[in-house]
Amino acid sequence: MAEQFKMAQPKEYFKKFLENDIRPDDRELGEFRPTILNIGCVSTAEGSALVKLGNTTIMCGIKAEVATPDADRPKEGFVVPNVELSPLCSPSFRPGPPGEQAQVLSQNMADLLRTSECINLEDLNICPGKLSWVLHIDLVCLDYDGNVMDACTLALVSALKNTSLPSVTVDEETGDIKTDPTTLRPLSVSCCPVSTSFIVFDHNILLVDPTHEEEKLATGAITIIAEGGNLVSIYKPGGTPLTDEQMEDCIDRALKRSKEASQLIGETLCSIDR
Amino acid sequence: MPTDTRRLTGPESSQSPYNFAPCSKLNLSNLEKRPDGRSFEQLRPLFLRTDVVSQARGSSYIEMNETKAICAVYGPREVLKREDFSLKGQLTCDFKFTTFSCRQRRQHQQDSQEKDLSVQVLEALEPAVCLHKYPKSQINIFITVLQHDGCALSAAIMCASLALASAGIEMYDLVVASSIAICGSLTLVDPTAQEEEAILKSTVKLDANAGAVTVAFLPSLSQVSAISSDGELSFETLNKNMQACVANCQRLYPVLERTLIKHQQELEAAKT
Numbered sequence: 001m002a003e004q005f006k007m008a009q010p011k012e013y014f015k016k017f018l019e020n021d022i023r024p025d026d027r028e029l030g031e032f033r034p035t036i037l038n039i040g041c042v043s044t045a046e047g048s049a050l051v052k053l054g055n056t057t058i059m060c061g062i063k064a065e066v067a068t069p070d071a072d073r074p075k076e077g078f079v080v081p082n083v084e085l086s087p088l089c090s091p092s093f094r095p096g097p098p099g100e101q102a103q104v105l106s107q108n109m110a111d112l113l114r115t116s117e118c119i120n121l122e123d124l125n126i127c128p129g130k131l132s133w134v135l136h137i138d139l140v141c142l143d144y145d146g147n148v149m150d151a152c153t154l155a156l157v158s159a160l161k162n163t164s165l166p167s168v169t170v171d172e173e174t175g176d177i178k179t180d181p182t183t184l185r186p187l188s189v190s191c192c193p194v195s196t197s198f199i200v201f202d203h204n205i206l207l208v209d210p211t212h213e214e215e216k217l218a219t220g221a222i223t224i225i226a227e228g229g230n231l232v233s234i235y236k237p238g239g240t241p242l243t244d245e246q247m248e249d250c251i252d253r254a255l256k257r258s259k260e261a262s263q264l265i266g267e268t269l270c271s272i273d274r
Numbered sequence: 275m276p277t278d279t280r281r282l283t284g285p286e287s288s289q290s291p292y293n294f295a296p297c298s299k300l301n302l303s304n305l306e307k308r309p310d311g312r313s314f315e316q317l318r319p320l321f322l323r324t325d326v327v328s329q330a331r332g333s334s335y336i337e338m339n340e341t342k343a344i345c346a347v348y349g350p351r352e353v354l355k356r357e358d359f360s361l362k363g364q365l366t367c368d369f370k371f372t373t374f375s376c377r378q379r380r381q382h383q384q385d386s387q388e389k390d391l392s393v394q395v396l397e398a399l400e401p402a403v404c405l406h407k408y409p410k411s412q413i414n415i416f417i418t419v420l421q422h423d424g425c426a427l428s429a430a431i432m433c434a435s436l437a438l439a440s441a442g443i444e445m446y447d448l449v450v451a452s453s454i455a456i457c458g459s460l461t462l463v464d465p466t467a468q469e470e471e472a473i474l475k476s477t478v479k480l481d482a483n484a485g486a487v488t489v490a491f492l493p494s495l496s497q498v499s500a501i502s503s504d505g506e507l508s509f510e511t512l513n514k515n516m517q518a519c520v521a522n523c524q525r526l527y528p529v530l531e532r533t534l535i536k537h538q539q540e541l542e543a544a545k546t
Contacts, residue, residue: 042374042420042421044376044377044421044423055328061372061373067287068285070285080282080283080284081282082281082282086416087348087368088344088345089329090329091330095416097280098281102280103281106281106282107282110282134288136373136379138372138373138382140372140418142326143329144329145328165291166291166295168294179291179292179295212329
């Protein structure tokens with residue numbers, strides 16, 4: 001009976017739960033799904049991480065390559081993040097070039113890296129004007145069950161912190177490039193931005209870490225990116241307007257979450273021997 | 275190459291730093307032990323799990339040491355194009371390596387090797403699926419290799435057949451696959467990427483016998499659904515190694531069986 005009710009009247013079904021301040025998956029309104037982090041799981045990548053946020057699964061792999069730097073920025077390297085919402089992760093995605101949502105997510109990741117300044121692009125230079133690192137950061141969604149943004153940022157930051165680069169030298173006279181795969185240098189990541197997403201249900205109820213079903217019913221969404229105790233950016237793509245108190249509440253919870261998440265990353269990094 | 279406007283792109287050309295490193299090549303001519311410590315006819319441990327993708331009808335994950343792949347099955351769903359009408363069900367397969375799965379970075383678009391592997395997996399599975407039970411509909415299989423360390427084809431076939439079974443698609447049998455690499459008198463069961471590469475690049479003529487065989491096998495029907503052989507092999511060698519592959523498939527079958535039973539038990543437990 002419950003199944004049929006949910007199919008026919010998904011909104012009413014949710015309302016019945018929310019009247020009692022609980023969500024269909026037994027969570028409270030402000031409760032996150034269990035977060036599982038596995039860092040360094042792909043040895044063919046220079047850095048990697050797998051994040052599970054409830055059912056949502058994101059794998060991030062970083063491949064480092066070398067290239068000639070831009071003529072107008074001879075002392076900088078490149079970071080190229082891309083999010084792949086493959087047809088594997090949900091029946092709503094079809095094979096082919098990335099859709100709008102994947103493009104938006106990729107751009108969000110690029111903005112996050114740029115605005116939080118967690119990577120200094122000058123650190124990625126090997127020889128000014130001649131050779132720089134290119135970090136190809138690829139995020140693959142393996143299970144799409146809502147809140148992909150938060151899972152992506154968590155995977156991105158964890159994989160960056162796991163990245164080590166082999167030492168590469170350029171011969172001053174001949175211009176020959178030499179790689180020493182035995183000496184690895186960890187990439188310096190100065191901060192740990194964490195995003196927290198909320199949706200607005202029925203124009204007034206705020207839900208944190210939404211599942212795919214909840215996202216489909218949302219009337220508005222907001223993502224807050226914080227680092228330690230500081231705010232990095234707020235992304236609110238239209239939808240229901242929020243009041244001052246609701247905004248403050250969101251920011252407070254995002255700041256708390258960012259501390260918890262960075263602690264989780266730190267603990268996981270300590271527990272792996274790399 | 276046309277530029278990809280829907281993805282963020284880096285500099286026009288870049289290459290792996292390991293292209294400039296002294297390459298450590300595996301010497302096959304006097305190999306006493308395999309680099310990972312296995313004996314020549316030893317298979318890698320097989321780890322399987324079903325129900326890894328919550329949104330899919332059926333899904334599975336396979337791990338053979340450093341070879342890791344995930345597969346999801348969707349359908350049976352409606353065929354969207356009207357021209358593709360057929361009374362028999364259609365099976366489609368999409369095989370993809372993630373960009374970071376191999377030593378050399380791969381591109382986002384499906385390359386020719388991936389298209390070739392898609393077809394090979396599809397052809398190995400088709401004989402096992404009761405397609406006549408799904409008229410006017412299609413079943414989609416999506417395979418993503420997360421990390422490639424040899425035997426991607428056999429891993430993909432096993433993973434996909436388990437995902438199909440866990441999706442409740444009617445099948446005659448599970449499909450088990452196994453691979454052997456051959457170099458002269460040397461045979462390496464379940465080769466790693468390093469071993470595969472060494473055989474592919476071996477310039478020494480070794481009685482014209484250098485290549486690899488992959489066999490897909492339906493164990494309870496005792497039928498072979500696909501054979502793929504690369505390189506140059508004499509008829510006797512091919513025959514002998516095919517039989518060895520079939521024997522290995524039979525050894526792997528109980529692992530798949532057990533995983534499927536566990537999946538069914540969990541399903542029953544969830545119902546009550």
